[in-house]
Amino acid sequence: MPLRELGAFLLLLVVVFIIGNLWFHMVEGVLDRIKGLFLRRKEPPAWHPLPPEEENQDH
Amino acid sequence: MGFFSKLFKGPEVDMEKSNANAKKMRLLFNQVVENGDDYRLIYGYTEDVSRFNYGFVHGSKTKIGNLIVGWNEASQTIVVVPTVPDLSGCGDPTWYRRSEILKAYRNKYPTDAFVIYPDKKGYIAINAYDWLEDESLYVYVSQEEELAAFTDFFLNHYATK
Numbered sequence: 069m070p071l072r073e074l075g076a077f078l079l080l081l082v083v084v085f086i087i088g089n090l091w092f093h094m095v096e097g098v099l100d101r102i103k104g105l106f107l108r109r110k111e112p113p114a115w116h117p118l119p120p121e122e123e124n125q126d127h
Numbered sequence: 128m129g130f131f132s133k134l135f136k137g138p139e140v141d142m143e144k145s146n147a148n149a150k151k152m153r154l155l156f157n158q159v160v161e162n163g164d165d166y167r168l169i170y171g172y173t174e175d176v177s178r179f180n181y182g183f184v185h186g187s188k189t190k191i192g193n194l195i196v197g198w199n200e201a202s203q204t205i206v207v208v209p210t211v212p213d214l215s216g217c218g219d220p221t222w223y224r225r226s227e228i229l230k231a232y233r234n235k236y237p238t239d240a241f242v243i244y245p246d247k248k249g250y251i252a253i254n255a256y257d258w259l260e261d262e263s264l265y266v267y268v269s270q271e272e273e274l275a276a277f278t279d280f281f282l283n284h285y286a287t288k
Contacts, residue, residue, distance in 0.1 A: 117216040
């Protein structure tokens with residue numbers, strides 16, 4: 069009996085873990101979409117790539 | 128003996144890789160900063176820790192921002208250039224001239240960082256170490272000597288308190 073109870077408790081923990089992860093990703097997804105709506109107008113930051121000839125020298 | 132000495136020695140720096148990355152850092156820095164050779168360089172990073180609590184789910188997320196940090200002792204200026212761990216590119220530089228900043232100090236807690244407040248609105252906390260092994264998050268570069276020189280400059284010539 070205790071083994072069965074232990075198994076049930078572990079199963080409950082697994083379920084809580086799965087629901088927690090789903091909840092986390094759902095909330096994060098919604099927040100990212102809301103942030104995306106506000107930041108859409110922002111210009112992307114400037115980016116300067118490493119000169120290609122220098123990059124090739126190391127390989 | 129050889130096996131155990133290697134076992135207890137811990138991880139060793141691949142100097143070839145480190146030197147190649149130091150060269151890339153210099154190239155990137157000089158590309159975006161005029162008279163870049165007037166600045167000495169170290170690698171640093173920022174940590175953006177956000178905590179969340181969604182009912183029964185709570186924890187924290189940390190975002191790492193990689194930086195090439197240049198400093199010029201004569202002009203008491205620190206220049207920060209954002210980059211990525213593989214040093215494939217960099218962003219625009221930001222200048223922190225001592226005469227223009229609000230304050231600067233070295234923080235010991237919760238993390239050892241060089242903190243600069245350009246104004247009242249924000250700050251930058253630069254973390255720097257001799258060497259960080261995780262190449263997926265940090266730039267692989269060994270910089271013991273340069274970090275000691277930067278620390279000396281920051282504490283003795285740049286910090287405001």
